[in-house]
Amino acid sequence: MDAYAALVRACEPAARRLAFVLSGQEADDAVQEAIVKGWYSLDRFRGDAPFRAWLLRIVANEARNRRRAAGRRAVYELRAPDARVAPAAESAALATAERQAVAAAVAALPEKLRDVVACRHLLELSEAETATVLGVPAGTVKSRSARGLDRLRNALEVERD
Amino acid sequence: MTDVTAALADLRASLAWPDDDVDVTARALAELGPRRGRPRWPYVAAAAAVAAIGAGVPVAAHLLGVEGVRIVLTGEVPEDIGEELQLGRPTELREDEVRPPALGAPAAAFEGRPAGAYTEVWPGPVIVTRFPGSVEEQLIEKRVFAGGTVERTSVDGDAAYWISAPHGFLYLDERGQAQEDTLRLSGRALIWSRDGITYRLESDRDLAAAVALAESMFG
Numbered sequence: 001m002d003a004y005a006a007l008v009r010a011c012e013p014a015a016r017r018l019a020f021v022l023s024g025q026e027a028d029d030a031v032q033e034a035i036v037k038g039w040y041s042l043d044r045f046r047g048d049a050p051f052r053a054w055l056l057r058i059v060a061n062e063a064r065n066r067r068r069a070a071g072r073r074a075v076y077e078l079r080a081p082d083a084r085v086a087p088a089a090e091s092a093a094l095a096t097a098e099r100q101a102v103a104a105a106v107a108a109l110p111e112k113l114r115d116v117v118a119c120r121h122l123l124e125l126s127e128a129e130t131a132t133v134l135g136v137p138a139g140t141v142k143s144r145s146a147r148g149l150d151r152l153r154n155a156l157e158v159e160r161d
Numbered sequence: 162m163t164d165v166t167a168a169l170a171d172l173r174a175s176l177a178w179p180d181d182d183v184d185v186t187a188r189a190l191a192e193l194g195p196r197r198g199r200p201r202w203p204y205v206a207a208a209a210a211v212a213a214i215g216a217g218v219p220v221a222a223h224l225l226g227v228e229g230v231r232i233v234l235t236g237e238v239p240e241d242i243g244e245e246l247q248l249g250r251p252t253e254l255r256e257d258e259v260r261p262p263a264l265g266a267p268a269a270a271f272e273g274r275p276a277g278a279y280t281e282v283w284p285g286p287v288i289v290t291r292f293p294g295s296v297e298e299q300l301i302e303k304r305v306f307a308g309g310t311v312e313r314t315s316v317d318g319d320a321a322y323w324i325s326a327p328h329g330f331l332y333l334d335e336r337g338q339a340q341e342d343t344l345r346l347s348g349r350a351l352i353w354s355r356d357g358i359t360y361r362l363e364s365d366r367d368l369a370a371a372v373a374l375a376e377s378m379f380g
Contacts, residue, residue, distance in 0.1 A: 009186045016179040028185050035189035077177040102172045121169040122176070153165045 004042070008035050011052045014123070015059045018133070021118040023063035024075040030066050034059040053132040060133050064115070076103035105155040113148035120145050242269065246288070246345040248280045249273030259378045260289065275342050287364040287374070288345055295333050295354040296322060314351075314368065316360075316375045321353035323368050351375055 015034065019027035038058050078099055106114060106122075119130040120141070127145075131138040243251055248271035260267065260281060267281035274280070278292035312323040325344075344350045344363060351362040351371040362375050 005186065005190055008189070012186050013181070016183075016185060020176075020179050027179060028183055031185045032189045032192075035186060036192050039189075039193050076172070078175050098168075099172055099175045102168045103176075106169070106172070117169070121166065122173050124173075149165050152169075156165065156168065 004039060007051050008038070008055065011055050014052065015056060017123055018056055018059050018119070019063040021076070021122050022060055022115060023067040024072075024077075026066055026070075027063065030063040031059055034062040037062065053129050056129070056133045057135060060115075061135075076107055078103065101156065102152075105152050108155070109148055109151060113144050113151065116141055116144040117148035117152070121149075242282060242286070243271045247274050247343075248282070248288070248290075248345065249278060252279070254281070255279065258291070261287075261374045261377045263374070263377060285364055286346070287362070287366075289363075289378075290345075290361040291358050292342075292361075293357060294359045295357065296352050296359055312368070314372060316351070316353045316355075316372060317379050319353050319355050321351055321372070321375070323349055323351055323371070325349045355379075 012031070015031045016027060019030040019034075023030055034055070038055050041058070078096065106117060109117060115134055116130060116136075119125045119133060120127070125133065127138050127141050130141045134141070136144075243249065250271060250273050252270050252272040254267060254270045258279070258281070264283045264287060267283055269282045271280045271282070272278060275292050277294075278290050280288060280290040282288050310325050314321045314323050342361075344361075346363045346365075349363075349368070349371075351360075351368075353360055353375065360375065360378075362371055364371065364374070366374065
């Protein structure tokens with residue numbers, strides 16, 4: 001179990017971020033459950049991907065199942081502004097509003113596009129790792145990413161107009 | 162036109178990501194009980210290596226740890242062996258490294274795979290890799306799976322393992338973290354640790370010859 005714990009701990013930050021972008025709330029519960037499921041599923045780890053991608057796939061499944069069961073979309077919360085930095089109030093408010101618009105536009109994407117956009121552009125996973133984590137071919141990741149970005153671009157331009 | 166990737170990068174930097182002070186792993190581990198049966202962990206990073214292997218490399222047939230992939234090594238060391246076997250970046254020979262005197266000067270040297278590693282290659286081929294970390298019996302014996310075998314031996318008094326591990330093995334890095342690594346050739350490798358360095362010797366030699374070669378490195 002020590003080796004499993006060591007590997008899981010190394011993956012924990014990525015796992016928690018993945019669950020966060022896929023499910024929003026209850027992200028840590030999804031990761032905790034995924035680690036437990038991973039332990040009892042080790043016999044099925046075939047090694048066709050590195051351990052990290054294998055574990056992240058379990059995390060993704062758990063996070064998405066929880067999101068669907070709750071019947072809600074992921075919500076992307078922005079962190080509170082750094083109080084040590086005091087930008088001009090008006091520009092800070094504009095930037096925050098713009099980010100909130102982007103977050104809302106991502107959250108409003110169809111599920112399949114949103115998950116790919118989140119993995120590629122919020123988590124910065126590679127195409128190959130996104131494919132493994134979401135259980136889709138690499139070509140699908142590429143096409144969904146392109147469609148997702150197009151939709152986002154359109155949504156944000158409409159927002160500005 | 163909206164630069165949507167820049168907008169996403171800005172969003173990424175502004176999200177309320179989970180706090181670092183929650184130890185989810187510890188919470189999960191507290192729930193774990195014994196698993197039934199013997200775990201089989203085929204630790205692999207070999208898939209990427211398969212993609213890197215060109216079709217036109219001929220001759221002496223060493224199978225990388227993936228069925229159906231044939232690496233061709235002639236009596237000389239091909240220029241692109243570092244890329245084919247994922248040995249890392251080509252680098253200068255290090256003057257002060259221990260090496261088997263009978264083999265003479267290495268034909269090539271590489272660094273960086275796995276992290277912190279330095280690898281020397283001789284025709285044959287013989288590949289000797291050194292990387293920071295240690296191999297421990299528990300990790301080696303329990304984490305070499307998917308058709309792998311382990312035989313315990315010794316190199317100059319240090320515990321050593323004669324392994325076949327088609328899908329890789331685990332070792333502990335400098336921080337005590339378990340890391341994955343794979344063998345570069347088919348057949349068997351001799352792995353041992355000394356003074357915080359793990360050595361991996363791969364060749365077509367049998368156990369006795371591999372141990373003799375390894376022991377010759379330390380005079």
